[in-house]
Amino acid sequence: MGGTTPEGHETYPNLHLRGFADVDFSATNIKGQPSGFNLGQFVLHMSSPLSKKVSVFGELSFTARSNQYSVEVERSIVRYDANDYFKLSFGKYHTPVNYWNTAFHHGAWLQTTISRPEMIQFGGRFLPVHFVGLEAEGAIPSGSLGLNYNLGIGNGRQTPSLLARDGDAGDVNGNRAVVAELFARPTQLFGLQVGASFYKDEVTPDAGTAAVALGPYREWIASGHIVWSRETPEFITEFVNVHHTNIASGRDWNSQGVYTQLAYRLPGVARAWKPYYRYEYIHVPATEPVLLVPNLSGHTAGVRYDITDYAAFKVEYRSSRRSPTLRTDGLFLQTAFTF
Amino acid sequence: MTLVRKFLMMGLTLLAVVAGAQAQKASSDIAVVTNPETPVTELSLADVRKVFLGERQYWNSNMPVILLVRAPVAREREVVLKNIYQMTESQFKQYWVAKIFRSEAVSAPKIVYSADMTNQLLAVIPGSIAFMDAKAVGPGLKVLKVDGRLPGEPGYKLH
Numbered sequence: 001m002g003g004t005t006p007e008g009h010e011t012y013p014n015l016h017l018r019g020f021a022d023v024d025f026s027a028t029n030i031k032g033q034p035s036g037f038n039l040g041q042f043v044l045h046m047s048s049p050l051s052k053k054v055s056v057f058g059e060l061s062f063t064a065r066s067n068q069y070s071v072e073v074e075r076s077i078v079r080y081d082a083n084d085y086f087k088l089s090f091g092k093y094h095t096p097v098n099y100w101n102t103a104f105h106h107g108a109w110l111q112t113t114i115s116r117p118e119m120i121q122f123g124g125r126f127l128p129v130h131f132v133g134l135e136a137e138g139a140i141p142s143g144s145l146g147l148n149y150n151l152g153i154g155n156g157r158q159t160p161s162l163l164a165r166d167g168d169a170g171d172v173n174g175n176r177a178v179v180a181e182l183f184a185r186p187t188q189l190f191g192l193q194v195g196a197s198f199y200k201d202e203v204t205p206d207a208g209t210a211a212v213a214l215g216p217y218r219e220w221i222a223s224g225h226i227v228w229s230r231e232t233p234e235f236i237t238e239f240v241n242v243h244h245t246n247i248a249s250g251r252d253w254n255s256q257g258v259y260t261q262l263a264y265r266l267p268g269v270a271r272a273w274k275p276y277y278r279y280e281y282i283h284v285p286a287t288e289p290v291l292l293v294p295n296l297s298g299h300t301a302g303v304r305y306d307i308t309d310y311a312a313f314k315v316e317y318r319s320s321r322r323s324p325t326l327r328t329d330g331l332f333l334q335t336a337f338t339f
Numbered sequence: 340m341t342l343v344r345k346f347l348m349m350g351l352t353l354l355a356v357v358a359g360a361q362a363q364k365a366s367s368d369i370a371v372v373t374n375p376e377t378p379v380t381e382l383s384l385a386d387v388r389k390v391f392l393g394e395r396q397y398w399n400s401n402m403p404v405i406l407l408v409r410a411p412v413a414r415e416r417e418v419v420l421k422n423i424y425q426m427t428e429s430q431f432k433q434y435w436v437a438k439i440f441r442s443e444a445v446s447a448p449k450i451v452y453s454a455d456m457t458n459q460l461l462a463v464i465p466g467s468i469a470f471m472d473a474k475a476v477g478p479g480l481k482v483l484k485v486d487g488r489l490p491g492e493p494g495y496k497l498h
Contacts, residue, residue: 014446016439016446018436018439018440020440045439047439047442047445047446048445049445049446052401053403055445057445075442077442079442081397081403082400083397083399083400084395084397103441105440105441107440110437110440139395185394187388188385190388190392190425231430271427306429309428309429309432310436
């Protein structure tokens with residue numbers, strides 16, 4: 001549909017379609033969880049300019065469940081570009097509250113490792129993965145510093161029992177979530193990105209539960225990241241603090257998540273290989289009433305082998321401790337590709 | 340042949356070799372070329388990098404940047420990958436897949452297969468920009484200064 005005429009002029013719309021998929025094997029020491037293969041996510045990403053200044057992006061995921069596939073609209077965005085400094089969009093996004101969430105989305109092939117950090121797992125509760133509303137983004141005139149911003153307002157998290165679900169069908173309260181991100185990509189240090197983001201929302205207790213009497217919680221999330229994306233080495237580190245305050249009592253809780261990932265693309269004839277290691281840590285106070293996430297200290301080590309420019313094979317060992325007595329270890333294999 | 344004549348012949352030969360080498364060097368410079376309507380005449384190397392990395396996507400509010408990049412094996416592509424992207428061929432492909440997936444760009448650079456095709460597209464697409472062998476630039480196109488220098492001038496960095 002659409003494209004470029006023989007004379008070189010664009011026609012609209014001009015749909016580009018790309019797929020991502022992965023096939024996995026896992027073997028862990030978790031009781032009751034058999035080892036074996038599973039189909040990972042099958043993801044379709046669409047992009048299409050509608051005019052010189054308007055474009056559309058969409059992302060659909062198909063995830064295998066025990067008796068069916070679940071289909072999710074992961075992103076659906078229409079964007080108007082005024083210029084490099086102001087781009088306004090509406091739709092469903094991956095919340096720019098964390099680097100990993102917006103850098104890798106659902107494309108397992110894009111990320112070096114098999115697994116995402118625990119703080120930003122799909123279906124996880126620690127950070128809001130999705131966001132429905134509007135965003136303004138663009139560059140900030142800053143010379144070689146390469147500053148960029150991202151401001152958003154929209155439907156945030158739902159009630160504690162549905163914290164991992166996003167408000168596609170509407171917000172659960174009249175309080176919009178607000179997110180602001182600032183990051184720098186210095187031109188003299190190509191590959192470096194340093195940034196911070198802030199997210200504010202209100203979490204309403206589930207109707208019909210005893211928690212209703214306690215009233216809503218104010219949520220403040222602050223995060224920072226440093227990324228060196230050149231592969232010799234590749235370095236990603238992020239820190240997040242999730243702050244909840246019970247509005248009625250004023251009591252508050254702070255939970256922290258951090259991870260550091262290091263990888264290195266080997267030189268010469270071994271350049272298809274990229275060994276990696278990640279350490280991650282999550283601390284949540286025992287009385288935290290909203291997140292209901294266990295503490296975590298985890299190690300991930302593995303190696304990625306790029307079979308071609310568009311397909312990779314990964315082997316990963318994970319060891320995590322969620323309490324003094326609960327330790328899990330596992331071996332994971334994955335082949336991930338884009339087409 | 341007298342000794343003086345021998346020295347004269349050797350000197351002329353040396354001069355011809357040096358001049359040839361200079362001419363070869365000038366011809367091997369890679370020019371940054373745009374559509375003539377593009378509102379820019381000069382860029383720093385850092386700005387060229389921002390443009391080709393898709394970090395700068397508009398020349399002005401009404402004119403988007405249209406990137407034209409030669410297909411693999413062309414010398415222009417090798418120079419762009421080495422000096423501008425600082426990536427391998429694989430990293431370059433993966434960079435654009437990731438950039439589009441992140442909604443930071445709507446499409447990858449247009450691939451062009453010859454100098455003739457590059458000249459034709461540059462002439463008709465407003466906002467288009469490409470790398471070309473300086474000797475192959477067609478008439479009417481705009482060759483940009485990079486860090487204040489044109490191809491063939493001492494200190495020009497793209498070759």
